[in-house]
Amino acid sequence: MNRIVLNAKARITTPFGPNHKNGVDIGWIGGDGDNIYAHSDGVVTTVVTGRKKNNNTSGMDTYGNYVDIKHDDGFLTRYAHLSQVDVKKGDRVVVGQKIGYMGESGNTYGKHLHFEVRRPDGYSTNPTPYLDGDFPDMPNGSMKKVEPVVPEKPGDDYEKVAFKVGDKVVPIKLIDYNGTSLVKYDEYYTITELVYDRAVLSARGQVWCAMNTNNIELFENQ
Numbered sequence: 001m002n003r004i005v006l007n008a009k010a011r012i013t014t015p016f017g018p019n020h021k022n023g024v025d026i027g028w029i030g031g032d033g034d035n036i037y038a039h040s041d042g043v044v045t046t047v048v049t050g051r052k053k054n055n056n057t058s059g060m061d062t063y064g065n066y067v068d069i070k071h072d073d074g075f076l077t078r079y080a081h082l083s084q085v086d087v088k089k090g091d092r093v094v095v096g097q098k099i100g101y102m103g104e105s106g107n108t109y110g111k112h113l114h115f116e117v118r119r120p121d122g123y124s125t126n127p128t129p130y131l132d133g134d135f136p137d138m139p140n141g142s143m144k145k146v147e148p149v150v151p152e153k154p155g156d157d158y159e160k161v162a163f164k165v166g167d168k169v170v171p172i173k174l175i176d177y178n179g180t181s182l183v184k185y186d187e188y189y190t191i192t193e194l195v196y197d198r199a200v201l202s203a204r205g206q207v208w209c210a211m212n213t214n215n216i217e218l219f220e221n222q
């Protein structure tokens with residue numbers, strides 16, 4: 001998380017999960033360690049200031065003073081409960097640029113940063129994997145689904161495999177730890193192995209799953 005709070009002592013005090021669905025809380029550090037920095041290059045789309053600590057707030061007011069940045073790859077980050085904001089709406093920011101200072105404005109239990117990541121399709125996602133790294137390579141509105149190749153020999157499962165090793169694909173039937181189907185346009189995976197109708201998928205340098213090729217879709221740039 002050194003990318004958002006440039007201090008090795010920063011730690012997650014409330015993780016992303018069923019009780020904290022929108023983001024993570026990053027704990028109080030003190031001094032210059034409470035400076036907040038832009039996660040990636042982008043444009044400031046929202047700035048809210050002038051709010052104090054107030055535990056009776058609801059809705060968007062719970063965020064207190066906050067900054068939204070729309071990044072060049074389509075992701076959006078939100079930095080909330082700030083005590084000081086150093087950017088204004090429309091500002092172009094670069095990765096590592098100071099945008100504000102940690103605080104306890106809005107509905108807070110104490111000084112901390114509430115950090116959110118929203119994907120290009122608008123869904124909130126767990127920020128933890130990206131606290132000190134780039135966002136994943138993701139499909140967006142400019143991607144087009146490629147129809148599977150029609151098998152030339154009916155009944156021949158091997159011929160139904162319309163993919164090849166190295167293709168970028170999107171799994172459509174992954175189940176998360178709560179038993180919930182993930183949103184279809186989740187993240188690109190690369191096929192690293194194909195065995196008949198099974199594909200082994202990897203993303204961000206790690207092997208993630210083996211799937212039936214009926215459950216993955218191939219996309220290309222439009």
Ligand SMILES: [Zn+2]
Nearest residue numbers: 023024025114
């Ligand atoms: Zn929070």
